[in-house]
Amino acid sequence: MENEGRPAPRWSRAQLLAFRFAFVYLILYYLPFPFGAFPYTGRVAQKYESLWHQLVPWVGRHVLHLSYEILTSTNCSGDTTYEYVRVLCFFGLALAASLVWSMLDRSSSNYQRMHAWLRLYVRLSVGAAMLMYAGAKIFLQHFPPPNLYKLLEPLGNYSQMSLLWTLMGASRGYTLFVGCLQMLAGILLFLPRLTTLGALVGIAVFSNIFALNLGYDLPIKIYSLHILLVCLFLVLPDAPRLVRFFLLNQEVASLSENGLFHLRRLNTAALVAQLALGGVLACTYLVHAYDYEKRHFSPASRPPFFGIWNVEEFLLGGKVLPPLETDGTRWQRVVFQFPTEIGIQSMNGSWMGYWLRADMAGKTLAMGKPNDSNGEFEFVFADPDSRSLTLEGTDGRNEIRVKLRRLDEKQFAxxxxxxxxxxxxxxxxxxxxxxxxxxxxxxxxxxxx
Incomplete structure (x- = not known):
């Protein structure tokens, strides 16, 4: 596997320094992988992250002198101040370590074997990330179809991020296409001889993803940029050969892969371990994503009256309220999207969310405002069909009767x-x-x- 017969090339000082910096930086960025990717390893990953949860806010206070405290808890953003400062810490530590390394090691002419180990680590890290993203797209964990609330939202109220999410979710075919490309790139990165091909596919996919993240302001710019840069890093050793072959129309010789070990048996064992790791991760991510889709998007996950219901008649205290567009009391629409939640839109366009508890056997429906016992509604219904529903009950003060008719979602373009x-x-x-x-x-x- 390794080309033992040829003398090892001598790297320039710039190459040696660049490798030392890249080695430290990439290891820091992709740790704690593989911890956290497998069962019973999450504790180690949490310990590692807790170190940065202490260091990054300290750097923000005492080094950068930020006027606000850095929050370490995140919801869904990967572009927080915490992430930017942590990347800055990685950069500073990698720069310092590469300089110290250069002073201590003046005799090495190259780091071919260390380069092979670094390529192994980063391609497995990025390959695992691609497999995870692929599973999420294939099974609706990312970019699900637009929900009922999205169908009713005026286009001008969409954020750029919400618009992109809806755009992607509206086309199941395109989402599957992107997911399959990410799956292909991820699988190829677990095959040493196909690393360059996998990285090229990754460059094509994540160039588009990074551009979308920039153009639509999605908060995963840092992470997608690093995946793109790692793909470029993996292609870099073959870049001169690719240029000669594709652009200059010149013949290129085959290139032997540098082995991780001197012994062929150990290299074979490492290859089998990589293939097994890729297979386990691919199956795990696909199963988790499939389970997510089944729990959230299967017909069984829908509430009993799933759909958009227009209010045809609204009686409050025995009095019919006319459908005036300025009225904030009369209901305009009722949306049953989630099993334990209900959304009600008033005539003036405002929305209110309520918790929902439906008893189909007892033909009762209860709902209320979160943390407000005075805003509860109790309704009964009798023999509803797929298109009409009548609710009769009270809000604790007045009797309410609501006649609803379900909207056919197919009338949305x-x-x-x-x-x-x-x-x-x-x-x-x-x-x-x-x-x-x-x-x-x-x-x-x-x-x-």
Whole structure:
């Protein structure tokens, strides 16, 4: 596996320094992997992260003199001040370590074997990340179809991030395509001889992802940039050969892979371990993502009255309230999207969320505002069908009777049309800006407000 017959090349000082910096930085960035990726290893990963939870805020206070405290807890953002300062810490430590390393080691002419080990670690780290993202896209953990609330949200109220999430979720085919490409890149990175091919696929995929993160302000810019940079790092040794072959139309010789060990048996064992690791991670991420989809998006996960329900008649205290657009009391719509939550939109467009408890056997429905015992509603219903529902009950002060009719979601243009190979020009409409669309033909009117 290793080319023992040829003399080892001598690296320049710049190459030696660059490798020392990259070695320390990449190890720091991708630790604690593989801890945390397997069962019973999360405790070690938490211990490692807790060290940075102490160091990063200290750097923010005493080195950077930030005017605010760095929060270590995150919800879903990977671009917090904590992450930027931590990357700065990695950079500073890698720079200092590479300088000290250069002073202590003046005799080494190259780090070929260490380079092989570094490539192993980062390609497995990035390969695992790609497999995780792939499983999330294949099984709706990322970019699920637009939910009922998204269908009712005016386009102008969308953030850039929400718009991208809805855009991707609206096209199951494209999401599957991206997920399969990420799965392909991840699998290839677990095969040493196909590392360059996997990195090239990763560059193509994550160039697009990083551009989307920048253009739509998704809070995973740091992480996606690092995956892209690692893919470039993995391609770098073969870059001159790729240029000669594809751009200069020159013949290139085959290149022997530097082995991790001197003994062939150990290299074979390492290869088997990599393949086993990739297989285990791929199966684990796919199973977890499938379980997530089954729990959140299967028909069994839906509430009994799933759908958007327009309010046809609303009686409060025995009095019919007319559908005035300025009225904040009369209901306009009721949305059953989640099993334990219900959303109610008033005529003035405002939304209120309530907890929901439905008893289908007893034909009762209770709901209320979180942490407010005075805002509870108790309703009964009798023999509802798939399109109509009548609720009768009280809010504790007044009797309420609500007649509901379910909206057909297919009247939304976003859901009305599937894929077509043939698109006749007569089916399209060109607006004042020269943009072609078919919304007026197939979408129909939006639900009345």
């Amino acid at each position: 976003l859901l009305a049309r599937g894929f077509h190979w043939i698109d006749e020009d007569a089916a399209l409409v060109q607006d004042e800006e020269g943009v072609c669309d078919r919304v007026r033909q197939t979408g129909g009117p939006l639900p009345a407000r």
